[in-house]
Amino acid sequence: MTWLRAVGEILRSGLTIEETRLEPLLALRTAAGVAIVIGPALWLVSPAFAASAALGAYSAGGATFQRTWRPRKVIALGAGAGLALSTFVGYLAAGRLVTFLPLLAVWALAAGMAWAVGSTAGIVAATTVGSMLVTVTLPTSVGQALEHAGVIALGGVAQAVLILLFPVRRWGAHRDALADALAAVADYARRLRHDPTAPFDPEPLMTARDAAAVTPSQARTRPPVLHGPRGLAERIRPVVAALADPDVGAPAEGPGRDRARELLDAAADVLDAAARSIRRGTPAEVRPGTTDVLRVDEEHEVLEGPARQTAERLVELLGEVLEVAGSGGTRGRTRTPSGPAGAQFLVRPTMFRLLRVVVRAVRREFRRDSPVFRHAVRLAAVATLGYLIASRLPLGHGYWAPIASVMVMRPDFHRTYARAVSRLAGTLAGVALATVTVRALGPDAHVFGALAVVSAGLSYTLIRTGYAYSQCFTAAYVVFLLGMGGQAWEQTVPERVVLTVLGGALAMLAYVVFPAWETPKLAGRLADWLAANGRYAAAVLRNYAEPTREHRADMRRALLASREARASWQESYDRARQEPVRPRGLTSREAQEAQEALKGFGRAAMLMESHAPQADNRFVPEVERFAEALEADTAQAAVDVREHRNPDWGRVEEALHAWKDAADKRSPVVRREAELQQRALDDLATAVSRTPLERDVGSVREEQRVRAAVGVDDDGSGPARRGG
Helix, strand or coil: CCHHHHHHHHHHHHCCCCCCCCCHHHHHHHHHHHHHHHHHHHHHCCHHHHHHHHHHHHHHHHHCCCCCCCCHHHHHHHHHHHHHHHHHHHHHCCCCHHHHHHHHHHHHHHHHHHHHCCHHHHHHHHHHHHHHHHHCCCCCCHHHHHHHHHHHHHHHHHHHHHHHHCCCCCCHHHHHHHHHHHHHHHHHHHHHHHCCCCCCCCHHHHHHHHHHEECHHHHHHCCHHHCCHHHHHHHHHHHHHHHHCCCCCCCCCCHHHHHHHHHHHHHHHHHHHHHHHHHHCCCCCCCHHHHHHCCCCCCCCCCCHHHHHHHHHHHHHHHHHHHHCCCCCCCCCCCCCCCCHHHCCEECCCCCCHHHHHHHHHHHHCCCCCHHHHHHHHHHHHHHHHHHHHHHCCCCCCCHHHHHHHHHCCCCHHHHHHHHHHHHHHHHHHHHHHHHHHHHHCCCHHHHHHHHHHHHHHHHHCCCCCHHHHHHHHHHHHHHHHHHCCCCHHHHHHHHHHHHHHHHHHHHHHHHHCCCCCHHHHHHHHHHHHHHHHHHHHHHHHHHHCCCHHHHHHHHHHHHHHHHHHHHHHHHHHHHHCCCCCCCCCCHHHHHHHHHHHHHHHHHHHHHHHCCCCCCCCCCHHHHHHHHHHHHHHHHHHHHHHCCCCCCCHHHHHHHHHHHHCCCCCCHHHHHHHHHHHHHHHHHHHHHCCCHHHHHHHHHHHHHHHHHHHCCCCCCCCCCCCCC
C-alpha cells in the first residue's frame, strides 16, 4: 500500500462511527462516580482540589469500559491506585528537569511494556503517565502531593463502590462472549447450507474460552449456565461442517442434500435460541417445527453411512444445548460439572499471583524486534521529548502535548495514526463546543463542575462508537474542569488545540523513525501457522489411529495452539495490508493464496476430528504413518517458508500412496479427508513457491501492481478466492 492510500484509510478509519450497542446505564453510573468526588471537593475544599479528584474518578471510570474479564471494581481500584502512585512519584521528582525527565522516560517505558500483558493493561498504564504529567503542576509540598494522590485514589474507590452497590448486567460481558460463540456457530451452519466449504472464523470461540477463565472466587458466583455451552459449541462446529461437506457427508445433490440443509437450518435455530437465552438469562424458546426436523427416523431417514452418523451426533449435541440453556424439560439450575474444584473451570490467576504472569510476559517481549518493546521505546522518547519541547513554548499547560502523544500511541502503525487523527478532530469539536457553552453561560465554578460531569457522561456513552466522538466530549470535559479551577477559556482553548497537534505529530513521527512493521514478518507468521496446523492434523490422525485419553488431550492442545497461530497470522496480515511498506518475502497475492490454502488444510483436519472413533476401536498403522509424515513435512516446510525456500511434500505423498494400497476397509472417509489435506498443501506450495527469476522480480511486480491499483476504486473485484 502506498502512503497516499494509507493516509486515506487512516482518515476514513479515524472518523468512522462504529456500530455498537450503547450502554447508557454504565455511563450514568460512571458519571455519577465523577460527580460524587467533584461535588464535595468543590464545596468543602477548593476548585483545584476538585479538579484533582475528578482526574482520578474520570480515568478510573474510563478504565472500567475496557474489554477485560476481571471484575470492573477491581479494574477501577487498580487504575485509581496506579494514578495515585504516579501522581505522588511525579511530584517528588518534579522540581527539576534533570530528575523529572528520567523518571518520565522510565515510567513511560514501563507503561509501554504493559501491552505485553494485554490492551487493558497498556491503556490503563498510559493514563498513569498522563496523571504524572498533569498533577505535578498542582501540589506545592509533599503533604499536598500526598493529599492529591489520596483524593485521586479516592476517585477509583468511589467508582468501585458504585459498581458494588449498583451492578449493571453482572457477568454481562461473559454472557455476551458465550452467546457470540454460539451465534457464530449458528451463522456458520446457515452459510453451510449454501456453501459446503464456507470458512469459519474461530475468534468468537477463542474469546469465549478467554472469558471462561475465572479465579476460584469468581467460580463460586458464576451463573451455572456459563459452565457448559462453550464446549458444546466447540464440538458442534466440526459436526455441522462434516454433515455439509459433499466429500465426507451428505451427497452433493438429491434428497440427502435437502435433508442436510434442513438439519443445518434447525441447528442454527437451536443455537440462536440458546445464544438469546444465555445473553438475556431467560429460558430458550425454539420454534415448534425445529424439534420435528431434529428427529432422525430409523425407517424413513434418507441420509446413509457417515452422513447419518453425523446427523445423529448433531441431534444429540443440540439436545444438550437445549438442556443447558434451560429448555428441553430442564427449567431449573443447570448441571455443574462434577470432579475436583480445580477441574471445573479454566483458572485465571488472582491479582496477587498475577505478578509472575506479568514478569514472564514482559520478559518475553523484551527484545529489539518485539512490537511491544519498540512501542515502549517510542512512548518513552515521545513523552520526554514532547514535555521538553512544550515546556519551552510560550504556552501554559505544556503537558497536553505529551499527553496527546501517550494516549494516541499504539504498538501498530494504523491505530496510532488513526487515533492521532481522531484525537485532533475530537479536540477541535470539543473545544469549540466548550467555548460556545462557556461564552453563553459565563464563568462559574459550580456550573463548570456540572458541565464537566455531563461531558464525562457523554464521553462514557460514546466510548465504543469511535475514538473521535468520545474524545470530543473528553476535550470539553477538560476545558470545563480547567475553567472550574479558574483558567479562562481564552487561554485554555488555543493551548489545547496547538499542543494536541504537536503531540499527535510527534506520535506519528516516532512511528516513522522507529517503526515495527508487520509486513516483513508475514513469512514467519505463515510458517508458525503451518507448523501449528501440521501438529493439529497429526494429533487428530493419531487419535483416530489409536483413540486414547492422552491422544484426545494432545489433539485439544494442538487445536488451541493452531488457533493462536492463526490469530497471530491474521493480526499481522491485517496490519500489513494497511502499512505503506513494500512487500518482502511474500507479496499480497501470495499471502492471500497461502492463507486460503492453510484454511483449507485446517478445515480438512477439523472434518477428521468430527469422525473421531470410540476408545475401543482397533489400531490403524497406516493412519499413524501418515500422521508422522504429515507432521515431519509441515515442520520442515515451515522452516523452508521462513527461509524463502520452496516446500516439499515427499513424505506425505509416499505415506498417502501406501495408505491407498493397504487393505484398510475401515477408514475410507478419513482417507478422503487426508487427500483433501494433501490438495491443500499442494495449493500452499503453489502459492509460495517461486523460481529464482521470480524471486528476483517478485517485489518489482508487486510494486507495479500496487501502483496500478491506486487509480482504481476498491469495488471488491479481483481474483476469486479459493474455497476453504
